[in-house]
Amino acid sequence: MIEVIAILILLAIAAAIIVVETTNLLFSVISVGAVGFLLAIIFLLLGAPDVAIVQIGVEVISLVILVRATMGRDVEPAVGRRDFVGMVVAVTLVVAIGLFGMQIFADFPEFGSSVMERVAQAPSNTYLREGLASTGTPNTVTAVLLDYRAYDTLGEVTVLFCAVMGVLAILRRKARVPLGGDDATEDRK
C-alpha cells in the first residue's frame, strides 16, 4: 500500500518537474492536470473519496480555464530563466528550505498513526464518534464542513465569490472615467 502511494507520488513529482521545466506552455498545463489526477488517485487510496471527487472536478475546471487562457496566446516558447545570480540564489533557497524541512520529519509521528490515536481529546475523535448522532449526517466530512466547521465553509465560498468579483473587476473594458464624466453604472457588457 505505502509503496503504491510512494510510486504515485513520485510520478506526480515527475509530472511536476515537467510543469516547471518544459518550454511548451500547453505541455505545462497538461502536466499540471496529470499532477492533479494522480493526486486524486492518491486521495482515493488514502481514504478520502470526497476530496478525490472535488480534486477531479476542480482539476477539470482549472484545466479548461488554463487551456483556454493559453490557447492562441503561447506564440513563443516559454524559455527563459532568471539571470545566473538569480538562479543561484533561488536554487540555494530551495535546497536550504528542503534540507531544513526534511530534518523535521525525523521528529514527525509515524505515517499511518493519525492524531486521533495520539491525542485523546482531538476534535476528530468526537467527529467520528458523535458525528451521526449529533448532525444526522453519515458522511463525516460533510458533517465537519457544514456543521462543526461550517464557518470555514462560509469563508471558503466567500473567497470564491470574492475571486469572481475580482475577475469581473479586472476584466472590465473601461476602468476609468475622466473627471466630471457621468457616473459609471455599466455592468460589464
Place this chain on the structure above:
Amino acid sequence: MIYSLSLLLILVGLYGVVVNRNVMKIVLSLLVMEHGVHLLLILIGYRAEGRPPIMDATTAATEFAANAVDPLPQAMVLTSIVIGLGVLALLVALCVRLYQRYGTFDVTRMRRLRG
C-alpha cells in the same frame, strides 16, 4: 519517509515559482505547490488500514471511530482546494489581461513600474 515526498512536490513548485519568467508558468508552479500541501494534509490524516470517514447503517459508531481516517484534514483540503480555485481564476484573469496589455507572458518584458 513518505511525508518528505510531499515536501519534495512543494519544493519543485517553489523552484518553478522563483526560477520561471513566464507568468503562466509561475501560476502553474503555484498550483503544484498547492497540490503538495494538500497531499501533505491528507497524508497527515491517514490512519493505517483506514476506511473512508463515511458511515453506513451496519457499522456501530465506536467501531467506525476506531477505523475511519481523520475527517478534519480532509475538510481542510476541500476548503483549501476551493480557495485555490478562486485564486487561480483571479491569477489567470490577471495573466490574460497582462497579455492583452503587453502581448507577452514574459515577466521581464513587463516593466512599467519604476524599480
Place this chain on the structure above:
Amino acid sequence: MIPLFIALPLAAAFLLPLFGGRHPAFADWLANGILLCLVILAFGSIGQEAVYHMGAWSTPIGIDLRLDPLASLLLIAVSVIGLITAFYSVQYMRTYTAKHRYYGLFLLLVAGMNGVILAGDLFNLYVLMEIATVASYALVAFGCRHEELEASFRYAVLGTLSSIIILIGVALVYAMTGTLNMAHIASRIAEIGMGPPLMFALALFVGGFGLKAALVPFHAWLPDAYPSAPAPVSAIFAGVLSKVIGIYVIARLLYNVFGVTEVELEVLRWLGVISMVVGGLLATGQWDMKRLFAYSSIGQVGYIVLGLGLGTPLGVVGALYHLLNHAVFKSLLFLNAGTVEYMTGTRDLKQLGGLNRAMPVTRATTLVASMSIAGIPPFNGFWSKLIIIVACVQSGFLGFAATAVIMSIVTLGYQLKVQRHAFATAPLPGSAAVVTEPRLMCAAMILLALGCVVLPLLLLGGFASPLLIGPAKEALLGGVLTLLPEAGG
C-alpha cells in the same frame, strides 16, 4: 453579537451584485451604512471579553471567535479607518467605473480583516485571511492600467506563496497537536513542548505573515502594490491591512499561542530595526508621493515590530499605540496623495508645486499628518515613538533607541520634501488648472487629522497603560490562551 462583525459586511457584499449595478447611490449608502454599524459595534465591544462558539459547539470541536481588548482595539481601528475611507470613496471613486464592484470588494476586505482579528482557530484564520488578501489583489488591479495589473500580479504571486507557506505551517501544527483551536494548541504545546516540527511551523508563520506585513526581507511587493491601488484602498492597506494580517497575527501567535522565547524576540527586534532603516532610507529617494508613503509605511511598521520584539510591557504599549497612530496618519497621508492626484492628475513631486493656495485643506491635513509621523511633540506620533524609544532604553538596547531617533529625523526629512515640492514651491508653468477641493473628501481628511490631535488623549490613562491600549497589552502579555473562559455572545 460577535458574528455580526463578519456577517454584516458579507451580507452587504452579497447584496451589491444584485442591486448595486442599477442604483449607484444604493452602493454608496449601503457600504457607508454597514461600516457605520460596524463602528458602533466595535465601540460597543470595548471592555468585553468573550469566546463565541460558532454553531454552539463546545471549544475544541467547533470554531471559536475570541473577543478580547486587543481584538477590540483592532476592530475599532479597522472599522473607523474603513468608514472614513469608504466615505472618501463616495467622491473619489467617481473617476473609476463599476463602483459597486469596488464597494463589494471593499466590504469583503473589511469582513476578512474582522474575521482574522476575531479568529480563535488557526485554520479559520487562514480562510478569512484569504478573503482579505484575494479582495486586496483585485483592489490593487482595480484601475486596470499596465502598472496596476503588473503590481497586482506580483502581489498576488507573493501573497499566494505566503498563504501556501502559512498553510504548511497549519498542517504541521495540526499533525503535532491534533487540534486547530488556538487555546487548545497552546495547552497541547505545554504538554508536548516545542519540537523541531513546531519550531519549523513557527518559522513558516513568521515568514508567511512577515511577507504579508512586508517586513524588510519580504517587502518587494509593497512599493508597487500600494501606489497602484486607488487612494482609499492604499489608505486602508497601509493603515490596517498589513497590520491585521501581518503584525497582529504574528503577535498573537507568538505571545498567545506558542509562547515567547528570547530567540524569537531577538528575531522580531532585528526584523523591526532593519525594516525601520531600509524603509526610511528608501523613502527619501522617491518622487512619487504614494510610493514615498509606501516605503515610509515599511519603516513605520518597523517601529511597531521593534516595540513588540522588546517584550516588555512598555514596549508592547508603544507598539500597539504606534499601530493605532500609524493607522490614522498613514491613511491620512494616502488620502492626501489621492486628493492631490484627483485634482491635478499626477502625484509626481517633480511636477507638482504651489498647491498651498489651491488646496488649503489638503495642505493643512498633510502638515498635521507629516508632523505626526515625524514625531513632532503635540501630535500622536511623538508619544508612541517616545514610548518605544524609552522602552528600548529601559531594556538596555541603546543602539536600537538611537536608530529609532535617527530614523525619526529621516522621516521628518522626507515629509518635509513632500511639503516643499507639493505645496510650498511656486507652481510649475503648465500645471493643470485646479478647481476647489471636493467637499466629502475634505471631510474625511479632516476627520483623520482630528484623530491625530485627539489620540494623545488616550495617554490620560497613564503612560504605562493608556486607555484602550492598556487592557490590550494585558491581553497580549497575559501568556498563552487558556481553554477556560466560557461565555456566550
Place this chain on the structure above:
Amino acid sequence: MNGNPSNNGMGEIVETVARWLRGFILVYGISVVLYGHLSPGGGFEGGVVIACGFILLTLAGGEQQGQRFFSRRMALGFGSAGLLIFLVLALIGMGRADGAFLQNVIGTSDQAWFTLFSGGLIPLLNIGIGLLVASLLFLVFTLLATVGTAPEKEDPEGDDS
C-alpha cells in the same frame, strides 16, 4: 472581442451530442448536491458538475448558445442568491435565545438517518453552495473565455483614459 478562436462552437454533431448530455449532467450534478450528506459528494462537487455541464454546452455550441441558456447576469444573480441563502440559514441560529451563528437549528435526532431528509440544515446549505458554485464557476469560465487573445495596439494608457 477580437480574434477569439472558438466562439462559434464545434459544429453540428458535437453540439447535438452536447445537448443530449446536458440533461444527464444536470441531473447527476443535482443528485450529487442533494445526497451530499449521505455519500461522497456535496454542494461543491455537485456545483462543479453542473458548471461543467454548462461549460460543455458553451464549448460545443459556442458562446451564444451557452449565453442563451444561462446568461452572465443570471449567473451572477444566482451566485449571490446562493451566498445569501447560506448566510440567512447561518443567521437563523442567532435568532433563537440560546442559539448561535451557523447552528444546525433543525432537530437532527429524529431517527431519519440515512434518508434524504436528515441532517437538519446540511442539505439546505448544500443546495445553496451547489447553486452558487455552479453559477460562479460558469461565470468565471465565460468571462475568461471571451477575453480577446490579440494584444492591444501599443497605446500608452490603453483604453482607460
